[in-house]
Amino acid sequence: MKILALDTAMAACSAAVVDTERRQPLAAAFAAMARGHAEALAPMVAEVLARSGFDLRHIDRIAVTTGPGTFTGVRIGLSFARGLGLARHLPVIGIDSLSAVAANESTEAPLLVVADARNGEVYAARFDVARRRLSGPAIRSIDHAADDAEPGTLLIGTAARTVLEASGRSDLKHSAAGDLPVAARFAALAAEMIPGAMPSPLYLRAPDAKPQSGGLGRAGALTFQSVSLPGAFLLASLHAEAFEEGWSAGSFEDMLGMPGAAAEIALEHGEPVAFLLTRRAADEAEIITIGTRPAVQRRGVAQQLLAHRLKALAGEGVRRIFLEVAAGNARAQALYRAAGFEEAGRRKNYYLRKDGREDAIIMRRELSP
Structure with missing residues (x-):
C-alpha cells in the first residue's frame, strides 16, 4: 500500500510517500517551523511525490495528523488532506498527533507522549511496549503528567524534558527519537486503520488567541x-x-x-x-x-x-x-x-x-x- 502522509499540527511541516510493503519511505521531507505551514505544505507534497517516482494515481490513501496541536496548523493539514482526498477520490485517515509522535520511538519500552499545551499543561497519552494506547490524548498538568507512568517509561514530545524534571523521578528517561510528528514514521499507522468519514480536528482546549479588551488594533503593514x-x-x-x-x-x-x-x-x-x-x-x-x-x-x-x-x-x-x-x-x-x-x-x-x-x-x- 502506498500512503501519502503529511503533518502540520505542531512546530514542523513534513510529508512522505511510504510503501508499506517495502516498509520504507520512498521519499520524505521535514522542516521545523513555527509558522508558514500553509505556504510550505503544497510544495513539500509535490516534492515528495516527484522524488518517489509516483503521482497521485498510484496513492492508495492519505494520512494526516488531526491534533492536538496548534489550531491553525491542524486546520491547514486537514484542509489540504480533505481537499486532496475529495478531488482524487482517496480515503483520508486521521492520526492523532501524540500517536504520530509515539511512532518515532522504536525501543520496546512503555511510552509517555507529552506535548506542550501552555499555561502549565500538556497534551498527554500513554502507550505500552506494543504501542497500544493506554490513555489519552488528554490535558494534564505538568506536575502530574507522569504520575501514572510505570518505571522504565520513556518520555517523548515537546514537553518531555519539562515533565521529566517536574516529576523528580529517576526511573524515567527522555527518548532521543524526536519530539515532533514525522510523516515518514507515522504513515504506516494509516495502513492498519479502516477508512471512514473524513477526519475531524482533535481539539482538547479552546484557542489561546482571544480578542483583546477594547478590540484588536488595525492590521499593520501587509x-x-x-x-x-x-x-x-x-x-x-x-x-x-x-x-x-x-x-x-x-x-x-x-x-x-x-x-x-x-x-x-x-x-x-x-x-x-x-x-x-x-x-x-x-x-x-x-x-x-x-x-x-x-x-x-x-x-x-x-x-x-x-x-x-x-x-x-x-x-x-x-x-x-x-x-x-x-x-x-x-x-x-x-x-x-x-x-x-x-x-x-x-x-x-x-x-x-x-x-x-x-x-x-x-x-x-x-x-x-
Missing part, C-alpha cells in the same frame, strides 16, 4: 502576493478556516484555470491572513470569493486586500467590478459599501440554505481610469 495554480491547496486551507463549508483544492484549481481568474493573498509578518479570488473579462471583473482567517478578523485585513486588488484591476483597464453577497450577510455588505460598492440588483432565492433559500444582492463599483 504584503500582497499572487497565487497561481500550484497554490490551490493554500487557498483551500485559508478558505476552510474562514468559512464553515470550505472549498476543496480541486475547486480552486478549476477556478484558477478559468480565463481571467486571479488569486491574491495578504500576508502579515510573512503569514497568510486573507485571500481574494477575482475573474476579469474585457473591462469588467467580478469578485468570486474573499475571506480572512478568524484570528485576524475585524482588523481591516480584508479591506486592505480589497483596496489593493481594486487598484491593480483599475491599472489593468478594468472599469467596472461586480460581486454577489447573501442578503443576510450584513457584515460583508458593510465591507463592500465601505469599499465603494452599491447595490445594483437582486437574484431571488439564489443561495440554497439548510432552512430554505436566500436572495443574493448584486453589488457594483465603477473604477476610475
Whole structure:
C-alpha cells in the first residue's frame, strides 16, 4: 500500500510517500517551523511525490495528523488532506498527533507522549511496549503528567524534558527519537486503520488567541502576493478556516484555470491572513470569493486586500467590478459599501440554505481610469 502522509499540527511541516510493503519511505521531507505551514505544505507534497517516482494515481490513501496541536496548523493539514482526498477520490485517515509522535520511538519500552499545551499543561497519552494506547490524548498538568507512568517509561514530545524534571523521578528517561510528528514514521499507522468519514480536528482546549479588551488594533503593514495554480491547496486551507463549508483544492484549481481568474493573498509578518479570488473579462471583473482567517478578523485585513486588488484591476483597464453577497450577510455588505460598492440588483432565492433559500444582492463599483 502506498500512503501519502503529511503533518502540520505542531512546530514542523513534513510529508512522505511510504510503501508499506517495502516498509520504507520512498521519499520524505521535514522542516521545523513555527509558522508558514500553509505556504510550505503544497510544495513539500509535490516534492515528495516527484522524488518517489509516483503521482497521485498510484496513492492508495492519505494520512494526516488531526491534533492536538496548534489550531491553525491542524486546520491547514486537514484542509489540504480533505481537499486532496475529495478531488482524487482517496480515503483520508486521521492520526492523532501524540500517536504520530509515539511512532518515532522504536525501543520496546512503555511510552509517555507529552506535548506542550501552555499555561502549565500538556497534551498527554500513554502507550505500552506494543504501542497500544493506554490513555489519552488528554490535558494534564505538568506536575502530574507522569504520575501514572510505570518505571522504565520513556518520555517523548515537546514537553518531555519539562515533565521529566517536574516529576523528580529517576526511573524515567527522555527518548532521543524526536519530539515532533514525522510523516515518514507515522504513515504506516494509516495502513492498519479502516477508512471512514473524513477526519475531524482533535481539539482538547479552546484557542489561546482571544480578542483583546477594547478590540484588536488595525492590521499593520501587509504584503500582497499572487497565487497561481500550484497554490490551490493554500487557498483551500485559508478558505476552510474562514468559512464553515470550505472549498476543496480541486475547486480552486478549476477556478484558477478559468480565463481571467486571479488569486491574491495578504500576508502579515510573512503569514497568510486573507485571500481574494477575482475573474476579469474585457473591462469588467467580478469578485468570486474573499475571506480572512478568524484570528485576524475585524482588523481591516480584508479591506486592505480589497483596496489593493481594486487598484491593480483599475491599472489593468478594468472599469467596472461586480460581486454577489447573501442578503443576510450584513457584515460583508458593510465591507463592500465601505469599499465603494452599491447595490445594483437582486437574484431571488439564489443561495440554497439548510432552512430554505436566500436572495443574493448584486453589488457594483465603477473604477476610475
